[in-house]
Amino acid sequence: MLTMLVAVGMFALMDAALKQLSAHYPPFQVAALRGASSLPLVLAWALATTGVQPLLRVRWSLHLLRGVIGVAMMAAFVYAIHRLPLSTAYSIFFIAPLLITALSVPFLGERVGPRRWIAIAIGLVGVLVLLRPTGAGLLSLASLAVLLAALMYAISAITVRVLARTDSTEAMMVWLMAMMAVGAGALAIPGWVPLRADDAWLILGVGVAGGLGQYAITEAFRLGEASLIAPLEYTALVWGVLLDATLWGVLPDAVTWIGAAIIIASGLYLLRRERVHVEAEHP
Secondary structure: OHHHHHHHHHHHHHHHHHHHHOOOOOHHHHHHHHHHHHHHHHHHHHHHHOOOHHHHOOOHHHHHHHHHHHHHHHHHHHHHHHHOOHHHHHHHHOOHHHHHHHHHHHHHOOOOOHHHHHHHHHHHHHHHHHHOOOOOHHHOHHHHHHHHHHHHHHHHHHHHHHHOOOOOHHHHHHHHHHHHHHHHHHHHHHHOOOOOHHHHHHHHHHHHHHHHHHHHHHHHHHHOOHHHHHHHHHHHHHHHHHHHHHHHOOOOOHHHHHHHHHHHHHHHHHHHHHHHHHHHHOO
16 A cells, blocks of 8 residues: 555656646657656666566557557646646546446446446546536636546556456556657657756656656555555545645645545445455455
8 A cells, every 4th residue: 555655646746747847848749758758767677577578479459559548648638737737637537447447348348237337427427527517617628638638548447457468567568658758759749849958857757756656556556455555546636736736836626626526436436346346256
């Protein structure tokens, strides 16, 4: 659990650095910098852990699909956090676990009972509260970009479940970072902005925090039960609020707290139902 808390903290610090970079560089360029800065650390860890062969014996078609999804997810998220407080972006992004559960039905053939569908529907209500359909929220491209990022994340998580049957975790991490660096970099070339020397520490911070976060979250799920570890992802909201207040002087309003509470409650209920379901299958 402690390792998971460290992972969430590392990713929150990485997102804060990405938000800072997004003020000077286009979304695809920031996504490319995220992949390129973490790749050396992730590659070194993978080589030290499993060696070269497991990185090459992979299902290339699914890795390519995941790379495309990863580029879209990161670019959309960077676009969103440039325009939204981190706490608001995180609150909307919390819909991702609900989307993973919903998508597991058509893509993985998993059975989702009526109670879990109700929890997913309630989570969507929480998103509507956050987007404020009676005001400007629903029309915000930034809010829709977070929803797109959450959908891409959910689809990526589904592909991970399929890839995990044959490919190593190290291979999935290395090729995602590599394809994000190359793919987003290619898309960023037409509007590439020369890197500023002052931003070198931010780019380095993205690489280190992203690499450590990826390692920590992998270890957390390896060492602990998923049903106990996964809820700790919601501590990202605490980090978001602290970073927003410290770096940008922004605090969430009451509507954001209400919407986030609805989504988190739905997610926690889903995780509880998943644990009950697993225990019923494997008493």
